[in-house]
Amino acid sequence: MGNKMKFFTLSLVALLMVFSVLSGCSKDSAGNGNDNGGSKDSDSKSEGFVLGEDELEYTMYGHYDWYTMPTWGEDIASKWIKENKKVNVKSVSSGGNAAQKFNTMIVSNELPDVIWMDRGPDVDKLREAGMLVPLDEYIEKYPNLKEWAGESTLNMLRAEDGHIYQFPNWYTSQPNGNSGYVVNEKMYKELGSPKLETTEDLYAYLKQIKEKYPDIVPYEPGQGDGLDILYSAFGEDHTTAYVGMRAVPQGDKLTSIFTDPVYRESMQYVSKLFREKLISQDALTQTADQVKEKVMTGKFAVYAGSSPTVNSNLADSLLREQDPDAGLKMVWPFHKEGLDKEKIWTGSWSQLGWNVSVITKAAKNPEAIFAFLDWYTGPEGQRHIFWGPEGLYWEGTHAVDGIDEAPVFTDKFVTDVTERDKLMQTTDPLQWAGNTVYIDKSKSAFEMTLPEEQQNWATRYQSQITWKTQYNTTEFVNLSPMPDSEEGLIEQRVNDIYDEARAKSIHAKSDEEVIKILDEAEKDAQAVGYDKLLEFKTQKWQENKAKMAGN
Numbered sequence: 252m253g254n255k256m257k258f259f260t261l262s263l264v265a266l267l268m269v270f271s272v273l274s275g276c277s278k279d280s281a282g283n284g285n286d287n288g289g290s291k292d293s294d295s296k297s298e299g300f301v302l303g304e305d306e307l308e309y310t311m312y313g314h315y316d317w318y319t320m321p322t323w324g325e326d327i328a329s330k331w332i333k334e335n336k337k338v339n340v341k342s343v344s345s346g347g348n349a350a351q352k353f354n355t356m357i358v359s360n361e362l363p364d365v366i367w368m369d370r371g372p373d374v375d376k377l378r379e380a381g382m383l384v385p386l387d388e389y390i391e392k393y394p395n396l397k398e399w400a401g402e403s404t405l406n407m408l409r410a411e412d413g414h415i416y417q418f419p420n421w422y423t424s425q426p427n428g429n430s431g432y433v434v435n436e437k438m439y440k441e442l443g444s445p446k447l448e449t450t451e452d453l454y455a456y457l458k459q460i461k462e463k464y465p466d467i468v469p470y471e472p473g474q475g476d477g478l479d480i481l482y483s484a485f486g487e488d489h490t491t492a493y494v495g496m497r498a499v500p501q502g503d504k505l506t507s508i509f510t511d512p513v514y515r516e517s518m519q520y521v522s523k524l525f526r527e528k529l530i531s532q533d534a535l536t537q538t539a540d541q542v543k544e545k546v547m548t549g550k551f552a553v554y555a556g557s558s559p560t561v562n563s564n565l566a567d568s569l570l571r572e573q574d575p576d577a578g579l580k581m582v583w584p585f586h587k588e589g590l591d592k593e594k595i596w597t598g599s600w601s602q603l604g605w606n607v608s609v610i611t612k613a614a615k616n617p618e619a620i621f622a623f624l625d626w627y628t629g630p631e632g633q634r635h636i637f638w639g640p641e642g643l644y645w646e647g648t649h650a651v652d653g654i655d656e657a658p659v660f661t662d663k664f665v666t667d668v669t670e671r672d673k674l675m676q677t678t679d680p681l682q683w684a685g686n687t688v689y690i691d692k693s694k695s696a697f698e699m700t701l702p703e704e705q706q707n708w709a710t711r712y713q714s715q716i717t718w719k720t721q722y723n724t725t726e727f728v729n730l731s732p733m734p735d736s737e738e739g740l741i742e743q744r745v746n747d748i749y750d751e752a753r754a755k756s757i758h759a760k761s762d763e764e765v766i767k768i769l770d771e772a773e774k775d776a777q778a779v780g781y782d783k784l785l786e787f788k789t790q791k792w793q794e795n796k797a798k799m800a801g802n
Contacts, residue, residue, distance in 0.1 A: 295787050299392050302336040304689075311608075311683075312343035314353060314368035317474075318538060318680070326677045331640040332632075338623050347635045364614035369606050370408075371731050372419060374465045377609065378416050382453065384610040386413035389621040393523065395629035399686050404602045407728065407798065418624050422603035423687035428721035429560040429713065430480060430491070430598030431584060435552050437570075437577045438464060449588045450484050450520060453553070457529040458553040468551045469529040473542050477555030478521050478534060478757070480597050484585045485520070486513030487594035490722035491557075496730060496786050497749055507781060508749070509773035516587075518756045519697040519765045525757050535754060549577060553575060557598060560717070564709040565672040572669065581712040584720050596722035603728055608683050628684035630656035636678055637690055638664075644671055657693040664697075665705050672708075689719075726795045730788040738787040741780040748775050 300307075313320055320342035324333040332338055343363045345352045356362055362382065368374065377383050390397050397405070400422045403455070408417050421427065434447065442459055446452050457469035472478045479494045489499070494514070498505035508514050524530045531537065534558040545551050545564040549570050554563065563579050584595045608624060610617045626632045630648070638644045638658060644667075645658035664671060691713070698710040732738035754770035759765045773781075 276734075283410055286331075288781060298365055300616070300619040302338065302623060302626055304337075305619075306337045306339075307616070307623060308339040308341065309364035309614060309616075309620050310341045310343050311365040312352075312363040312368060313345065313358070314349050314366055314373070316345060316347055316349045318349075321677060321680055324397065326674065326681075327641045327643070328636050328674065329681055331635055335340050336623070336626070339636075360666050362611045362613040364617075365475070365608050365610055365620060367420075367606065367608050370603065371729055372733050374417060374609060375410070375733060376735075377611070378410055378412075382611055383416045384612055384614065384617040385410075385416055386418065386610070386621060387414055389618055390415060392618075393622055393625040395625045395632075395686075399628060399689065407725070407795075408601055408607075415717065417607035418609070418628075418684060419604050420606050420608065420683055421685035423600060423604055423691075424604060425542075425688060425691070426600050426718045426721050426723070427604075427687045427691060427713075428598040428600045429558040429709070429717050430476075430556065431559065431712075431717050432480075432557045432582050432597070433546075433554040433579050433722060434582050435467075435549055435554075435564045435577075436580050437549070437574065438467065438552055439580075440576065447582050448585065448592070450585050451588055453585050454520075454524070454529075457524065457552065458527075461527075462779070463531060464552070466550070468531050469553065470524060471531055471542070471545055471551035471554040472534045473554070473556035474537060474539060474560070475535050475558075476557040478530075480555050480557070481521055481585075482514060482517040483595055483597050485516045485587050485590075487590050488515045488596065488722070490599045490724060492599040492722065492724045492727060496788070497729060498730070498785055500559045500792075502534040503789075503793070505785050505792060507773060507776070507785065509752070509769050509776060515766060515769055518724070518753075518769065519762045522759045522765050523762070526760065530724055535757070549757055549759040554579075555597075560709040560712065561676065565669070565676050566670055566706070567708045568669045578709070581716050583716060598721045599724040600715070600721045601723065601725040601728055603725065604685065604687060624684045628686045630654075630686075630689060632684070633686050633689050634658050634693075637675065638671075638684060639674055639678075644674075651696040652692045654689060654692050654696075657696065665701065668707075726799060727792060728795065730791045730795075732784070733794055737780075738784050741784045745776050745781055745784060748772050748779070 309742070311320070323340040323342070324330045329340075343356075350402075366377075374383075396418065401424065404419065404422050404424075405415060408415050408419060410416055438460060438687060442456070442463065445456055445459075447456060460467060460469040470477070479491050482494050483489055483491050493499045493511075494508065496505070497501060497508050499508055499511045499514070500506070522531070525532070525534075533541075543562050546554055546559075546566045547569060549566070563581075569581040570579065584597045586592045586595045603636065610620050614620055627636065634641075634645060634648075641647075643661070644664040645660050647659045648656040649659050652659045694710050695714050698706045703711065732742060734740070734743065749772065752768055755768045756765045759768060
């Protein structure tokens with residue numbers, strides 16, 4: 252989730268507009284092209300499209316360099332959906348270069364039926380080019396998204412033209428998130444279980460690890476997201492979201508990340524760890540598979556990331572199978588000495604959740620696709636894609652913690668931990684319409700009835716640590732400008748300056764050099780119009796706050 256999509260070029264903007272003229276001439280009452288909106292199911296059945304009665308096959312493109320969709324129907328969860336709901340999802344791969352792939356699809360006039368992507372300017376660009384299907388009519392027709400997301404979240408998704416085009420993923424009305432720090436317990440115990448609370452404690456511990464275990468990575472930061480998490484350790488109420496925004500709130504304005512004292516101190520700390528070889532030296536270049544391999548084999552002392560639970564959940568059970576004294580645990584976020592540990596936030600959450608699916612006008616039956624996504628985000632769909640078909644890890648439903656159709660988990664859920672976690676890891680990349688409240692309440696209510704040693708690893712630490720240490724950043728969503736606007740071009744340049752300065756700072760030879768690099772980055776950013784971009788983001792931020800207040 253830390254991966255960022257690249258922006259369109261100006262030439263692509265022109266192509267989009269030409270394409271919209273060619274493809275968007277005739278509209279039906281729903282605002283769709285006549286050749287795309289009509290469904291024989293919706294025409295012949297007043298209740299709409301019914302999953303399982305007719306075949307539904309559509310193409311889906313995950314607009315991320317890092318995303319590779321598992322083959323639909325190969326795991327037991329999607330196989331059940333394919334066979335029982337007659338749904339087949341065909342992947343369109345980015346090939347590791349999402350921006351280029353997307354450009355090619357637009358130029359060749361071969362859009363996929365669904366694009367899974369971040370909210371923001373790229374969605375707006377597709378919408379303005381008339382390439383997306385509005386979902387308002389379907390939201391009213393099918394029950395789940397409207398019920399579970401609620402009016403407030405749906406209103407935050409509403410575009411400037413008044414329509415909703417985005418189907419949210421992992422939307423929520425309560426804290427969620429997995430970011431934080433994982434500790435390899437075997438080495439930790441062998442070193443006497445030292446105090447691990449402050450950044451000073453962490454530094455001392457990593458030095459011990461390097462000395463005693465030379466073949467182990469002291470601090471494993473994933474693909475760089477574990478470096479950004481350290482930002483939160485040096486300032487109260489300084490969420491890592493500010494790093495992604497390239498902006499830090501001060502009063503009622505957003506200010507420069509480069510001059511932020513918290514960011515500067517955190518980069519000095521990261522640089523010190525890096526030059527003393529306490530951090531993976533390939534942290535900015537390693538692949539997700541390389542990170543996974545190190546975690547699964549326990550070749551690290553501390554592992555940090557935006558979602559380390561995905562790898563660690565399975566790794567914990569595998570390591571314990573091999574050695575009863577092995578295993579992983581999460582620890583409360585590190586903080587600089589003197590700061591309030593209750594005001595340290597390793598990650599963030601918002602009502603809108605993570606990313607979205609948009610249905611393009613290339614889809615022959617957009618209503619059928621929406622009907623599937625709506626089922627997918629509802630209780631039945633969530634149970635099946637998260638825990639597999641009924642009869643394995645769950646049997647029947649009951650009411651718990653305000654959820655009417657929570658799964659009744661079977662004994663196998665507790666006794667077959669490794670295979671269960673393998674299934675959950677396999678289906679994680681297929682969860683495009685996650686319903687946070689349903690999943691979290693269903694699993695946590697059950698897990699808390701079990702002895703600690705039988706609880707799901709991730710759920711236990713979500714309840715104890717990660718959900719308590721994520722910051723609500725709903726007010727900061729959708730601050731980025733359109734890529735082809737003046738502010739959008741400034742943002743691209745600032746992002747480039749940021750990326751270069753971050754890499755240089757990590758490789759700096761001293762604390763003084765880090766400050767010099769960030770001073771130069773601030774100067775360069777101001778030269779390309781950073782202040783103007785911050786003014787734009789500040790205005791968007793204030794508009795969000797007004798919208799959330801009902802104004």
